[in-house]
Amino acid sequence: MREYRIKKGHNQDIxxxxxxxxxxxxxxxxxxxxEVEGIGKIDMKQEKNFLLVxxxxxxxxxxxxxxxxxxxxxxxxxxxMTTKERKKEFGKIExxxxxxxxxxQSKKSFVFLYQ
Numbered sequence: 001m002r003e004y005r006i007k008k009g010h011n012q013d014i015x016x017x018x019x020x021x022x023x024x025x026x027x028x029x030x031x032x033x034x035e036v037e038g039i040g041k042i043d044m045k046q047e048k049n050f051l052l053v054x055x056x057x058x059x060x061x062x063x064x065x066x067x068x069x070x071x072x073x074x075x076x077x078x079x080x081m082t083t084k085e086r087k088k089e090f091g092k093i094e095x096x097x098x099x100x101x102x103x104x105q106s107k108k109s110f111v112f113l114y115q
Contacts, residue, residue, distance in 0.1 A: 004051040005089055010080030014046055021074040038062035039071060051078060 014028045022042075024034035031045040041056040072083055081089065 001052055001054045004053060004075060004079050004086065005081075006046075006049045006051060006078070007080030008049070012078055012080070014051065014078050017074060017078050018044070021070060036067070036071075038064055038067035 015026070015032075018024050018026075018028070018032060018034070022034060022036050024032060026032035026034075028044065028046045031043060033041070033043050035041050038058065039055060040058040043054040043056075045052045075086065076082060079086065
């Protein structure tokens, strides 16, 4: 699941955008499920200033790159951030996460902490 932060002061009607780009209707706060050719099954929900998106890839791969452009245009209008800004935002999120890895080796447990 990906979390897309919505830019401060950017107030778009995401339900209208979903209908405009993908032809799906529903309540974004309760969660919308729809399918897009080339992207797959999309489960989308808005919580405060975040857009939560879960995508299940399609079984059949489509070679049409206009779908990616359409998806990026939707995300730009929904979040107010360009692809470059969203990539930078994901980098910040990854740096703030703490990862724990446990390795077991001959009755000893080693825990490595990455920040």
